[in-house]
Amino acid sequence: MNKDSETPSALNTALPAKEGAEKYFFRASAEDFKKIPGSPIAYWIKSTHLFEGEKIGDSFVSGGRNKTHDNGKYLRFFWEVRCHNERWISYANGGDFRKYAGNELQHVDWSDKAISFYDSQGGLCNPKYWNKEGITWSLITSAINSFRIKPTYSQYSSGSPTIFNEKFQCDKKALAFLNSPISYYYLKAINPTLNTTVNDVFALPFPDEIIPKMVIKNTDRCIDVSKEDWNAFETSWDFTGLPLLNPDYRKSTLMASYQKLRTYWQEMTLEMQQLEEENNRIFIEAYGLQDELTPDVPLHEITLTCNPHYRYGKNKTEKEYxxxxxxxxxxxxxxxxxxxxxxxxxxxxxxxxxxxxxxxxxxxxxxxxxxxxxxxxxxxxxxxxxxxxxxxxxxxxxxxxxxxxxxxxxxxxxxxxxxxxxxxxxxxxxxxxxxxxxxxxxxxxxxxxxxxxxxxxxxxxxxxxxxxxxxxxESTLSRMRSSYVTPLQGNISARIEFLDHEKDSATNASSQKKIQKQIDVLKKKQVELQSFDDELRHYADMRIxxxxxxxxxxxxxxxxxxxxxxxxxxxx
Incomplete structure (x- = not known):
């Protein structure tokens, strides 16, 4: 659903009471309000009877929270630390608006000493939820929230609330529902703030039995596409190589290779859009909200990095993208x-x-x-x-x-x-x-x-x-100095000497001025390089x-x- 479609009028859900002055007032039953958890005044909400039935909270439990109480000490981006280091494990910690999979950039110190500290500060969740698959999202969002699979190999912070079903498997129906406009429609009624808590999600109506299994197949594919996209960039732990060099897209020229890859990215984006919209149609029909919502997903909400409408934001021309x-x-x-x-x-x-x-x-x-x-x-x-x-x-x-x-x-x-x-x-x-x-x-x-x-x-x-x-x-700085800086000092001196001779041989003032300008630039570099070398020698001797x-x-x-x-x- 379009991010701009947040108001009741945009959702087209309120019914006018009378013509004339009273057309600005709306009829809504107080009993209907009571069906919505917390009884908010959400007069535009339809199908409130669904709140009397099964909810997300009936099938899921909260994973609690993990909190380091010192992120500077205990969190790292995965590329900062040595690979295959058992001390550090993947950590869901909020992140950008991204659906289905991704936002796996950080690692948390999971050594016995660190775990003991978290526990002593009340920041450790129940161990039975460790290394389990679930559904996670970012607690704070600027607009629409996005829900993702939490893999078994990662932990999660209080900034990434996480829920689990009894099988400790990602419920694909629930994941698709949470990423649908229906979820957003009800969440805005339950809690119109920028924070989406576990209790907010648990309050969402979720009549699992009326949702067709086709949603599962579609969502599996959404997850696969999102993972493929996430792993196509260096900042993924599972990055295997540059797509531009992949034999599947390799052509005789770099330009042709790019064009073939770009076509594939467009196909990925459109496939994801079609899958999400098909799921949305299923949910809208199941919830009886055909008159209130549309299944459309604008391109800037197809959260694939290969999709320029998402990566660079909306309101640009195709040429700019x-x-x-x-x-x-x-x-x-x-x-x-x-x-x-x-x-x-x-x-x-x-x-x-x-x-x-x-x-x-x-x-x-x-x-x-x-x-x-x-x-x-x-x-x-x-x-x-x-x-x-x-x-x-x-x-x-x-x-x-x-x-x-x-x-x-x-x-x-x-x-x-x-x-x-x-x-x-x-x-x-x-x-x-x-x-x-x-x-x-x-x-x-x-x-x-x-x-x-x-x-x-x-x-x-x-x-x-x-x-x-x-x-x-420890020898890197010494190598830098002996192999690069010292030879460069000699090269610059030799170049200045050469240019001095060239200047003396120049036959006109214009040529002399041009050469002198080059000499002046090199002399500034020479002074700077000498100062750098003095400091470099000092730190090289320290063998840091x-x-x-x-x-x-x-x-x-x-x-x-x-x-x-x-x-x-x-x-x-």
Whole structure:
């Protein structure tokens, strides 16, 4: 149902008493109000007799609540900690408007010590509800709520109320009903606030026996589609690879591959819309609300990330949606390529390849098609100083990931979607993106808890590089200094000397001025780089180690002014 259709008049449910002045008054039985839990004054509600029958609360129990009482200490995004770490488990903790599946970003400390602390603070639910399947949602919502399956492998917070049936299985009829306009229709009567509590949900009429089994089949498919969509992005624990590189959508060119994938996404979105609307028709008929509600689900409420109407919000043109989605798809390709450079992903194998700690047990043999970087240090320079910087490695990645004969066109397609400047080569556009935009996008994607850390000399960008959090070790800073910073100092000095000779040889004032401008820029970089090197040497000598269990925020503070966006990440 459209989010704007929240008022009684929009729902078309109130009956005029008389013509004339009295047409603004409505007849409603006081006895009907009493049938609604809490007896709210919801004069537009029809089929109130259903409240006298079976309700959600008759078939479900509340899972109680889990509360850490210190989220900064006990919650992490899953990418912050070492993978296959039994201390941390998936944690439903509210999240965006998303139906059926997803919103699985956070992990909670589930060690014996942490559990004991939660229990001592009254923040631990009954263990019989641990590792059980149920239905969950976000307690606070800005408009329509969304209900999702809670998997067996996750726990849940007080921000994600969770209910269970006696079989501890997700009741597909109930899940579909809760995501229907009927649920929203009644919830607005029971509790018109932005908080949807367990008691609100329990009060909803749910005559299970009159709901056809077809709903189950439709809902199973809705869950599958939602999971597939969720897992198509890096921020899913079950991400296996970039859809753009999937053989199912692979064409001879990157543009053709994108177009085929885009068509598939459109089909997914329309299928989800059809499934939801079919379920809605079934519920509306079963509840006798044909005159009050419609089964229509607007595109911006089809909660798939591959659906641009949902991802970017409503009220945009189709051209705007296409540009936004195509640009983000190219940026996701670049992010995935960085992951392959770092060894997080591999073109040889699906899924997460390396996300341990300290570069321990890193196996270069898992990256034969496109070799991972030796040290997990990738320069992202605005000038072409290094043979293994991000731009050059990405160009090589494109050559390998797609047919080499289509390389030039593929690189142009990538650059065309990164806001190229006039007379800028595709490689220069990509270099500028890495130098100025990539880390901002990475911060946004990873919720200000980046896995690729940006070491930066400062405003002049004399030296910048990415370091993969999970491959960082005590020798990383020394390696950064000896392999990159020290050689760069020599290269800049040599370049300044060369330009000085060029300036002396210049035959006109215009050429001399142009060369002097280059020299001035390099001298500023030289001063900045020397200051950075002094601090880098200091921290390299300290041989700093990381404890990934402490999270990105704590570990990011350990490096003084060497890291970019420190305040945005640490708050200090």
């Amino acid at each position: 296409e540009i936004l989605q195509r640009t983000d798809t190219i940026k996701e390709l670049i992010s995935y390529a960085i992951g392959c450079m770092m060894g997080r992903y591999s073109l040889d194998h699906p899924g997460l390849i390396y996300a341990h700690s300290g570069n321990i047990d890193f196996d270069p043999l898992k990256y034969k098609i496109f070799p991972a970087d030796d040290d997990g240090i990738i320069p992202i320079m605005d000038i072409d100083w290094f043979k293994d910087d991000a731009t050059k490695k990405f160009v090589e990645f494109v050559k390998i990931a797609f047919p080499p004969e289509t390389f030039d066109g593929n690189l142009e397609f990538i650059a065309d979607n990164l806001n190229p400047k006039a007379n800028e080569s595709p490689e220069d556009t990509i270099r500028r993106y890495f130098s100025t935009i990539f880390f901002k996008d990475h911060m946004k994607t990873y919720k200000k808890r980046p896995i690729y850390w940006l070491f930066s000399s400062g405003k002049q960008k004399a030296f910048e590089c990415l370091v993969y959090l999970h491959r960082y070790n 180690s990381l404890d990934l269990d402490d999270g990105v925020k704590v570990n990011y503070e350990k490096f003084g002014n060497l890291l970019a966006e420190k305040k945005a990440i640490t708050g200090k």
